[in-house]
Each structure stands twice: as C-alpha cells, then as structure tokens.
Amino acid sequence: MKQLNEISAEQDAMQSVVGLTDVFEGLASMRIAQIKDQVLSSEQFFNELWSIYSLVRLGKQFSYGRQESDAVQDKELFITITAEGGFSGDIDQKLIDWMLSFYNPDKQDLIIIGHHGAIQLAQAGVDFKRYFKLPLHDNNINVEPLIDQVKQYKSTTVFYQAYVTLMVQDIKKIELRKAIVQASHKSSDNVISEENYIFEPSPQVVASHLESTMMQITLTQTILDSKLAQYASRFRSMRTASERANEMMRDLRLEYSRTRRHIADERLKEVINGLVKAGGTL
C-alpha cells in the first residue's frame, strides 16, 4: 500500500496537470474566437475585391495572377497544411494518409506546411519539394513564397484541416481556383473598361494584381481554417486530459482517505493488542 506522503505528492502533481490543461484549453478557446473574427473580416474584404475583379477581367479565366510571359509547369501542385507541433491529436496523420492516396510523383509536386506533417512524410519516405513552417502568429501571415510557387503550376490543390465545430474537425481538399470562384459573390454592376474608367497602369496589370491578392487571401484563409481546426483539436485533447486528470484526482482523494483510515485502524488495533498483552480486559 502507498504511503500517505506518496499519495499526497501524486495529488499535487495531478493538480498541476489539471491547472495546465485548463490553461491550454483556455488559450485554445481564445485563439479560436480571434481567428473566427479575422476570417469574417477578410471574407468581406475578399468579396469587395471580387466585385471589382469580376467586372475588370472581361470574361477571362482566373489565371493565378500570372503574366502571359510566365512559364507554367505541366504538373499539379499539392499544398498540405499540418500542425507545427504536437497536441493536435491524430488529425495530421489522417490528412497525410488521405493526401497520399491522391499523390502521384509524376503528376504532382508536393509542398508541406507544418513540421508535424514534414516528419510524417519523411517517416513514410515521401519526398516533398518545399517545406514551410506554419506561422506561429495568426496575423499578417506572409503567403508570398507560396504564391510564387503556385504561379509556376497549371493548378493547385490544398489539403487542410477544416473547423466544423469546437468538437468536430474535418479534413478537406480544395482546388485553389474553385475556392476563389466559390468564395465570390456575383456582381450585377456594369463592366469596368477603359471606356468608363481611368486605369493606372492597365486593366491587365490591375486584374493580375487582384488575382494575386485574392489568392493570398484564400491561401491565408485556408491556413487560418487549418489553425482553427488545430486549436479546436487541441481544445478537445486538453478537455479530455483535464477530465481524465480530475477523475484521477477523485481516485487519489479516495485512496488517500482509505489509507488514512487504514493507518488509524492499525494504530487502534495495536493499542488494543497492547492493552490485552498488558493483562487488561476490555
């Protein structure tokens, strides 16, 4: 049987675990609220830009902000967004496995975001073209290096974790061009052309700039969505750990009381035995 001081030390350690998991749970919850606000704000910005773009592009297909002279590889680009570290459950593994079920090195190149995913790919013996760290901060995410890569490929598909609810996260894939068109709202305004507008420098350059900006917003949104899912997953893991730690605390309290009662009973027994041996009667 454990000594009282051992149980007491375990109780203290468990109390620390409860405290830590509560803090992580609180932090994750706060980040979720902040990111949701950002996503809403950038959606409005995106829609305003799209309403201009849809009138400027004059029926041209979305071309990833490329100039006509830019060379394009006859390959598809896969971008997979995973967590930077642990504490995010098994969702990264699911995402990687799912992405690999579509992946053919002859037809696709792979870019991985997040250290956790890079390690899993390395363990699976899969080569990737580039690795980027998942930004630690949630504001001003610089996706310019990603955009430079995206422009080199005929199309791009992003695999990411999506936030459904606080307790439910999903894995998703989306073709970037479709994501941009789906995110837009149709505008009914008149066409913007050089007949009714002054352009500086030219409609083509403006359209190209708008495409780059919208692509940046869409990629940032995908990264934020992924982070949202990771925070939610962390929230869920911490909630489970906290509940488990509280259960163990209850068990330890019970064990502590039982041990103390046992010690008291033993002492009483010793006293009674002592009295009996001394020739006394009860």
Next chain:
Amino acid sequence: MADAVKSVKTLKVKVASPYMIYFDQPAISISGVNKTGPFDVLVGHHNFITLLEPCELLIKTETEEKRIRINGGLLHVKENIANVFLDI
C-alpha cells in the same frame, strides 16, 4: 444620378486591409502615389482604378488630416466613393 453625384461635397473614403479598417468616414480629398507619381482624388473625380506604390496616404477631412503609411494596394474610385484595398 450624375447631378446627385455632383451635389455631394465629400468623398466616402475607406482604407482597409483584410483584417483591419484604418479609415472609414467622409473626406474632402485623398492623395497617394502611383507609378506615374503623386495624385489627388477630389469630389467628382472620374471613375478610377490604380495600383498604389508604397507611400503615405493623405486624407483630408473637414476637421483634420489623416496620414496612413502603406506598402502598396489598390484604389477604386466610383461615384464619390473611394476604397483603398491595402496589400497583405
């Protein structure tokens, strides 16, 4: 419609990035810099779309002058409404 636009004395100016609105109120003018150099937009300006160079935007209202340093962006002017979409 055109008469209504002419009778307005201020522009409706909004300067925003995807995650923040830096300015959103009526103004007398907005000045910036594009590839061809510095320019001003006043009430009644022709429809205008321009890419902005890194510069300090100057927005004059009836009571104050507001300066906003930017890294670039896009300005859209239509019917006395000027929207600046800042680069990310």
